[in-house]
Amino acid sequence: MDLPALFGAIGHIFEPWTFFMLFIGTALGIVVGAIPGLSGAMLIALTLPLTFYMDPFDAVVLLIAMYVGAISGGLITATLMRMPGTPASVMTTLDGYPMARAGKPGRALGLGITASFVGGLVSWVVLLTITQPLSILATRFGPFEYFTLIMMAMVLIASVSEGSLVKGLISGLLGMLVSMPGVDPSSGMPRMTMGFYQLNGGLQLLPVLIGTFAVSQVIKDCMDRADMPERNKMNTSGILMSLSDLKRSAGNLLRSSFIGTWIGILPGIGASIGSVVAYTVAKNVSDRPEEFGHGSEEGIIASEAANNATVGGALIPLIAMGIPGSVIDAILIGALTIHSIQPGPTLFLTNNDIVWGMIAAALLANILMFILMTSTVKHIAGLIYLPKAFVLPVVMMFCVIGSYALNNTMFDVWVMLVFGVLGFLMEKARIPLGPFVIGFVLAPLGEEKLRSGLMMTGGDYSPILTRPFPLLFTVMAVILLVWPLIAERRRKSKAAK
Amino acid sequence: MRKLLGLATAALLATTGVALAEWPEKPVRLIVPFGAGGTSDQVARVLQASIEDADALSQPVTVVNVGGHYSIGARQVMESDPDGYNFVIIHIALMGGEGTGALDFSWRDFKPVAATGEFCLLPMVRKDSGIDSVGQLLEKAKAEPDTLIMGVNIGAINHLAGVMLQETLPGAKFRFAQVGGGTANFTALTGAQTNLTVLSGAEVINFTLLPDGTDNPESQIKPLAYTGPERFEGLPDIPTVTEEGFDMTFCIKNWIFAPKDTPQEAVDGFANAVGAAIKTERYQKFLADKGFSESFLTGDALQADLDATWSAIEPVAKLAAQN
Numbered sequence: 142m143d144l145p146a147l148f149g150a151i152g153h154i155f156e157p158w159t160f161f162m163l164f165i166g167t168a169l170g171i172v173v174g175a176i177p178g179l180s181g182a183m184l185i186a187l188t189l190p191l192t193f194y195m196d197p198f199d200a201v202v203l204l205i206a207m208y209v210g211a212i213s214g215g216l217i218t219a220t221l222m223r224m225p226g227t228p229a230s231v232m233t234t235l236d237g238y239p240m241a242r243a244g245k246p247g248r249a250l251g252l253g254i255t256a257s258f259v260g261g262l263v264s265w266v267v268l269l270t271i272t273q274p275l276s277i278l279a280t281r282f283g284p285f286e287y288f289t290l291i292m293m294a295m296v297l298i299a300s301v302s303e304g305s306l307v308k309g310l311i312s313g314l315l316g317m318l319v320s321m322p323g324v325d326p327s328s329g330m331p332r333m334t335m336g337f338y339q340l341n342g343g344l345q346l347l348p349v350l351i352g353t354f355a356v357s358q359v360i361k362d363c364m365d366r367a368d369m370p371e372r373n374k375m376n377t378s379g380i381l382m383s384l385s386d387l388k389r390s391a392g393n394l395l396r397s398s399f400i401g402t403w404i405g406i407l408p409g410i411g412a413s414i415g416s417v418v419a420y421t422v423a424k425n426v427s428d429r430p431e432e433f434g435h436g437s438e439e440g441i442i443a444s445e446a447a448n449n450a451t452v453g454g455a456l457i458p459l460i461a462m463g464i465p466g467s468v469i470d471a472i473l474i475g476a477l478t479i480h481s482i483q484p485g486p487t488l489f490l491t492n493n494d495i496v497w498g499m500i501a502a503a504l505l506a507n508i509l510m511f512i513l514m515t516s517t518v519k520h521i522a523g524l525i526y527l528p529k530a531f532v533l534p535v536v537m538m539f540c541v542i543g544s545y546a547l548n549n550t551m552f553d554v555w556v557m558l559v560f561g562v563l564g565f566l567m568e569k570a571r572i573p574l575g576p577f578v579i580g581f582v583l584a585p586l587g588e589e590k591l592r593s594g595l596m597m598t599g600g601d602y603s604p605i606l607t608r609p610f611p612l613l614f615t616v617m618a619v620i621l622l623v624w625p626l627i628a629e630r631r632r633k634s635k636a637a638k
Numbered sequence: 639m640r641k642l643l644g645l646a647t648a649a650l651l652a653t654t655g656v657a658l659a660e661w662p663e664k665p666v667r668l669i670v671p672f673g674a675g676g677t678s679d680q681v682a683r684v685l686q687a688s689i690e691d692a693d694a695l696s697q698p699v700t701v702v703n704v705g706g707h708y709s710i711g712a713r714q715v716m717e718s719d720p721d722g723y724n725f726v727i728i729h730i731a732l733m734g735g736e737g738t739g740a741l742d743f744s745w746r747d748f749k750p751v752a753a754t755g756e757f758c759l760l761p762m763v764r765k766d767s768g769i770d771s772v773g774q775l776l777e778k779a780k781a782e783p784d785t786l787i788m789g790v791n792i793g794a795i796n797h798l799a800g801v802m803l804q805e806t807l808p809g810a811k812f813r814f815a816q817v818g819g820g821t822a823n824f825t826a827l828t829g830a831q832t833n834l835t836v837l838s839g840a841e842v843i844n845f846t847l848l849p850d851g852t853d854n855p856e857s858q859i860k861p862l863a864y865t866g867p868e869r870f871e872g873l874p875d876i877p878t879v880t881e882e883g884f885d886m887t888f889c890i891k892n893w894i895f896a897p898k899d900t901p902q903e904a905v906d907g908f909a910n911a912v913g914a915a916i917k918t919e920r921y922q923k924f925l926a927d928k929g930f931s932e933s934f935l936t937g938d939a940l941q942a943d944l945d946a947t948w949s950a951i952e953p954v955a956k957l958a959a960q961n
Binding site: 193280281282283284323324326327328329330331338339341342343345478479481483485486487491547548549550589592593596597599 | 673676702703704705706707709710713714738739740784787791792793794797813814815816817821822824825826828829831832959
């Protein structure tokens with residue numbers, strides 16, 4: 142652990158302009174996270190083009206602050222309106238909303254905010270301690286190690302994403318398919334361009350992301366003419382947890398934070414799963430499981446501690462191995478590569494300041510989030526009721542500008558629109574978008590690693606099974622793929638009896 | 639005398655008159671067919687600022703990045719209006735792509751404007767490889783063909799350099815593997831996944847020397863030779879490949895091209911602006927920091943250099959496409 146570098150990075154963030162980035166990022170993240178229909182992934186995808194013109198350090202600070210803020214802001218709407226502002230807060234609605242209805246909205250928000258803060262802190266400590274050792278291990282990873290790790294990650298995403306395994310796989314495969322046009326990694330030749338020279342470099346991540354996450358949501362919100370949900374009376378009494386509260390919940394807080402961190406580390410699984418798992422575990426070990434779903438304090442704490450903990454967890458494989466731990470991390474990789482920074486094992490060597498900037502930003506954004514949320518939650522809650530007629534055109538405008546600014550071509554704007562429609566249709570068919578994006582990001586990486594390995598061995602596949610790490614990853618991938626199928630068959634045969 | 643003075647004034651008026659009345663009337667676009675932050679982008683942005691420093695154009699230069707594959711931005715310029723306001727900055731990839739068949743257009747479809755900012759490469763091996771010179775490296779590649787793994791970006795500059803190097807000793811053959819650019823190759827070579835690669839001078843200094851210029855004992859890789867016509871200032875102890883007895887120079891210049899039918903006046907105007915820009919302190923400092931040489935060429939000298947580069951690169955690119 143390089144403490145001087147960490148303190149250096151913290152000092153850097155406290156410089157006025159960089160601190161402004163941290164502040165704006167956290168605040169915007171919270172607001173966007175709180176507004177249903179606007180997600181953190183969308184905010185970050187839309188901010189990415191602006192970071193082209195920024196110092197890379199400021200850019201990562203801004204993006205990470207947004208990430209932390211967006212995951213946290215979701216709890217406001219989840220609690221007050223029973224609408225999760227971000228998917229990660231789904232579990233919070235189960236207990237937060239009943240508690241708020243029962244006349245304790247301040248208490249419900251306060252529990253969520255403090256749990257978010259603790260979750261963020263715990264995962265940050267893990268991030269700080271294991272990232273560098275892991276990156277040293279990862280320098281010994283050759284192409285076959287990477288290839289099998291990526292395969293395992295892709296199976297994992299498909300098998301644990303929301304909805305059925307088959308729909309997760311369809312989504313992932315679709316993402317892999319659209320990543321195929323572009324430069325063939327073992328011949329250097331453009332392929333599958335369908336006569337569009339603009340596709341010589343493949344479909345660009347940014348317009349695809351903005352399309353699938355932002356444009357699709359705009360289309361959905363336009364179609365969706367549901368009335369505004371009922372407002373809950375807002376008061377902020379009980380917003381700060383007392384010491385005895387903390388003491389009583391310490392076990393739950395820590396357990397949920399560690400669950401969240403661990404799930405965050407697993408490549409490709411986002412905050413939603415972390416919060417679902419922590420909630421389920423909390424319910425199973427609770428003395429009062431019957432309260433869950435009717436305003437249980439433990440439920441709110443488990444869900445919010447875990448979803449914030451996934452942020453720090455997900456940054457670990459991103460920094461150490463260049464593999465995204467979540468959808469937002471996939472976008473962060475895009476941001477780094479735009480600044481010619483290659484995430485992965487050498488990041489500590491080549492861009493030490495940036496790595497420590499990311500780590501420091503994760504801590505400071507978390508602290509700032511806590512301060513901002515406790516002090517301004519009342520005002521943020523008011524923003525939620527902004528009419529969509531004002532919000533959506535602005536979002537759409539940013540989508541177009543953002544896609545155009547990447548390469549200064551209209552082609553990317555058309556790509557964005559096409560993927561907006563595709564994303565909308567996928568959501569209609571209840572096909573999750575997460576695996577699609579991860580497949581899109583990981584497939585080219587996996588292909589390049591496999592073909593690179595084959596070029597080194599002269600076409601010999603055997604290292605996949607003869608080297609220890611590739612063997613381990615392959616076996617785990619097979620288990621992950623087969624297990625849900627077996628479990629389902631068993632359940633069915635039981636049900637039949 | 640009077641007559642001579644009058645003639646000179648007339649000539650002066652004529653040149654300034656042309657410059658003011660016709661070109662440039664609006665900002666000049668310089669397209670970088672690569673993402674922001676890469677070498678070409680850095681050269682373009684320093685040129686832009688230096689042209690301003692030198693006050694060499696009456697209108698600003700706008701640098702526009704067109705990412706994805708480099709052929710996209712290059713083709714955009716090729717097909718744009720030849721009105722004198724569209725330029726592209728690109729390097730040997732344009733010729734490599736034509737030679738390997740990746741591109742369906744040629745550098746000859748453009749009008750050359752200027753060249754500047756040249757860098758050469760260094761073949762790198764591991765310190766524990768037992769190889770101390772390019773001669774030993776090539777002998778080994780000949781004695782055990784297709785076993786030494788060279789990390790490259792297939793079809794790109796480092797791949798072409800590898801093919802060119804192995805061709806200097808008949809029978810020598812490397813096994814090329816897709817790894818990527820400088821940083822990825824540094825990792826792969828350090829992790830002993832590959833046996834050799836090539837890096838640029840700036841990368842070698844960055845990866846193998848301590849900030850005070852002495853050898854970094856923790857670095858596990860070392861350069862064998864320099865592919866430039868003369869030794870690299872930043873690493874004066876490293877011989878050139880030619881000094882070692884192998885006929886190879888391989889350097890990469892940044893070229894500025896315009897659409898084929900661009901008026902000569904605009905071509906000359908922009909070339910002169912570049913010429914003025916490279917004399918500025920800003921540009922000179924950039925060259926020194928990056929280990930680049932000035933290598934400013936225009937007109938016939940540029941055309942001759944392009945022809946020579948093409949005749950050297952075409953056969954290499956064709957071989958690379960078969961590897």
